[in-house]
Amino acid sequence: MLPWFDQIFLQLSARIEQRKLHHAMLFQGPAGLGKSQFVMGLAQRLLCSEPQTNMACGVCQSCRLNASGTHPDLHQVESDKQIGVDAIRESIKKLVGSAHMSGAKVLIIHHADTMTESSANALLKTLEEPTDSTFLLLTTSRPERILPTIKSRCEKHTLPMPDLATCIKWVENQYKGEIDPNFARLFSARPLALLEELQQEQKFTFAVFKQGLMDLKTGSKNAAQLGTEWQEFADKVIKWSQYWLREQATLSSNKASVDLLFRINKQASIVANQMSNPGINRALQLVTLLNGIAQVNKVNSF
Numbered sequence: 001m002l003p004w005f006d007q008i009f010l011q012l013s014a015r016i017e018q019r020k021l022h023h024a025m026l027f028q029g030p031a032g033l034g035k036s037q038f039v040m041g042l043a044q045r046l047l048c049s050e051p052q053t054n055m056a057c058g059v060c061q062s063c064r065l066n067a068s069g070t071h072p073d074l075h076q077v078e079s080d081k082q083i084g085v086d087a088i089r090e091s092i093k094k095l096v097g098s099a100h101m102s103g104a105k106v107l108i109i110h111h112a113d114t115m116t117e118s119s120a121n122a123l124l125k126t127l128e129e130p131t132d133s134t135f136l137l138l139t140t141s142r143p144e145r146i147l148p149t150i151k152s153r154c155e156k157h158t159l160p161m162p163d164l165a166t167c168i169k170w171v172e173n174q175y176k177g178e179i180d181p182n183f184a185r186l187f188s189a190r191p192l193a194l195l196e197e198l199q200q201e202q203k204f205t206f207a208v209f210k211q212g213l214m215d216l217k218t219g220s221k222n223a224a225q226l227g228t229e230w231q232e233f234a235d236k237v238i239k240w241s242q243y244w245l246r247e248q249a250t251l252s253s254n255k256a257s258v259d260l261l262f263r264i265n266k267q268a269s270i271v272a273n274q275m276s277n278p279g280i281n282r283a284l285q286l287v288t289l290l291n292g293i294a295q296v297n298k299v300n301s302f
């Protein structure tokens with residue numbers, strides 16, 4: 001379990017032991033805190049057939065099925081946009097009848113705030129009339145968007161956030177490297193978001209960027225390929241392109257190529273402005289810029 005959840009996990013685990021866990025629970029906390037990990041851990045504890053002092057044992061058949069993501073009594077609903085009524089109806093159907101593994105049945109609804117009104121209404125009956133050993137675990141980072149009728153039927157918990165030191169220690173452990181505390185402070189309540197940010201940075205370094213430009217020059221990749229590959233790092237690509245173009249301009253003694261470099265650099269500024277446009281095709285914008293750089297490569301060497 002994530003260390004900042006230890007205490008609440010132990011409390012809830014003790015209630016499972018005493019068979020006093022509420023059948024419907026809503027957990028709130030910011031995105032990147034680890035809510036999914038928390039409810040998955042709780043589900044594993046609920047389904048484990050031989051729990052060891054408040055923890056799932058990790059070795060029984062239930063735990064092994066959970067580890068492989070194939071437990072027949074654990075159901076999950078999640079959607080990038082909206083959780084529709086069909087998804088809710090289908091998952092409720094799965095809760096009917098006895099458990100496959102003679103234990104509990106668990107339904108996790110991730111980002112419960114994305115349920116439509118009809119989805120929420122479809123869920124109400126299950127919340128009001130729980131069947132035996134059935135548990136509904138809901139998570140949200142936007143509790144204000146959840147219908148009051150749903151909220152009032154759930155036991156609500158605000159998940160605890162780690163302090164800065166705990167956050168840094170955990171992320172450094174996962175990341176296997178040191179982290180600047182000032183940078184970590186920006187993410188102190190969201191350690192998983194910080195880790196993701198760092199891993200992204202690791203994935204796209206300046207060396208990777210320079211290699212891409214080299215591939216562009218030798219023709220082993222074209223601008224369209226690179227533009228697609230790099231679109232998630234678009235802001236970095238633009239910034240580094242501008243840096244690289246300026247550097248090339250100071251190195252070049254050929255007036256025609258300096259003019260070209262300035263023209264492309266201007267284009268880079270335009271692309272950078274375009275990127276803040278919500279509907280923009282980021283890959284296409286990058287391709288335009290990279291095509292410009294490919295032209296530079298033809299007249300210049302680097």
Ligand SMILES: [Zn+2]
Pocket residue numbers: 047048049050051056057058059060061062063
């Ligand atoms: Zn177990």
